Amino acid sequence: MSLKITKPIVSVGWLQDNLEHKNLIILDCTIPKVTEKSNTVKSDEKTQIKGAIFFDIKNTFSDVNGKFPNTILSSKEFEYKAQELGINTDSFIVCYDDLGIYSSPRVWWMFQLMGFTNVAVLDGGFPEWIANKYPIENQQKNSRSKGDFKVNYQSEKIKFTKDILNAINNETILIADARSKGRFNSTEPEPRSDVKGGHIPNSVSLPFSEIIENGTFKSEAALKVIFKEINPEKKPFIFSCGTGITASVLALGAEISGSKNYAVYDGSWTEWGSTENLPIEI
Structure with a gap:
């Protein structure tokens, strides 16, 4: 079996x-x-x-x-x-x-x-x-x-820069960033020197460390609360991070919490923060 x-x-x-x-x-x-x-x-x-x-x-x-x-x-x-x-x-x-x-x-x-x-x-x-x-x-x-x-x-599970440009002024989509709050707010330097500080406009900060406790995921009930607090209207998520690694931690956390409507921005902040003429918030 x-x-x-x-x-x-x-x-x-x-x-x-x-x-x-x-x-x-x-x-x-x-x-x-x-x-x-x-x-x-x-x-x-x-x-x-x-x-x-x-x-x-x-x-x-x-x-x-x-x-x-x-x-x-x-x-x-x-x-x-x-x-x-x-x-x-x-x-x-x-x-x-x-x-x-x-x-x-x-x-x-x-x-x-x-x-x-x-x-x-x-x-x-x-x-x-x-x-x-x-x-x-x-x-x-x-x-x-x-x-x-x-x-x-399953093409709906991945997003690219053009999709993010379309999403930043779309109030029916929520972009959540898994990097630390310091990197999100540009008070900490990026690990890669050629990448600017800041975050994607209209995105929210949800450091991946906030859904982990003692090396394991927080309980399903705790995850439901965390994801509901940042997304009470249950908008589709797009998860971003530095290079798509910890964005996937948020994707898995969302899945555990019962949320199925999410995608990962593959290039994430490394692509966004090193590409000219893209809007950045600090």
């Missing part, structure tokens, strides 16, 4: 109980945090959840020739590369990262964009797994035979 998604996050206890299931695929989605370069781990020291496959966001599952970091692949490229990892149409995917809740929701969102919904994020990620003394191994390449994964692209 195949595992099926019931919620977009799973606990470390659930994953441990299902670790040997034949259609389970565990993806290590770790990337270094752009604002904390010291978080990088030397490859000879890195460990992973037993049986995990490394999902290389930066070098394999982003457009490496793109002008901005982490921008999404074409649907055909994504399909091919997911098949190469051994992902099948009946796979149950669990995404995690070494920082707890950081880059794994980006991968969850990528699969949602590609029309694959049997995917969840490990709540608390690798730190929670380690804290529970569940099985790990030194980083290694756990290869699988080529899968039969198919894309069913």
Whole structure:
């Protein structure tokens, strides 16, 4: 019997109980945090959840020739590369990262964009797994035979700069920014020196850290309150951040809270803040 998604996050206890299931695929989605370069781990020291496959966001599952970091692949490229990892149409995917809740929701969102919904994020990620003394191994390449994964692209889940330009004066849409309040208000510098400070006009600040507590997502009830407070009229969300990573944390938080009407601005502030002639608020 195949595992099926019931919620977009799973606990470390659930994953441990299902670790040997034949259609389970565990993806290590770790990337270094752009604002904390010291978080990088030397490859000879890195460990992973037993049986995990490394999902290389930066070098394999982003457009490496793109002008901005982490921008999404074409649907055909994504399909091919997911098949190469051994992902099948009946796979149950669990995404995690070494920082707890950081880059794994980006991968969850990528699969949602590609029309694959049997995917969840490990709540608390690798730190929670380690804290529970569940099985790990030194980083290694756990290869699988080529899968039969198919894309069913969901274009409404992604937005581009032209869409944001149309949205900023549209009172029926709410743009929420996952960066820190300091970056939103330009009282902290951007990590990238060529990117201006400030925020997209008429956007609201919702730092992704505000929906996380002790390394895991806040409760469903707490998330409902947070998202209702910033969006009482239940407008469609567009989530933005620095490069589309933590915007996906907000997308997952919205999904947990019961909100389905959201999209991620793929280029996010790195694109907006480095493109000439786009309006900026401080």
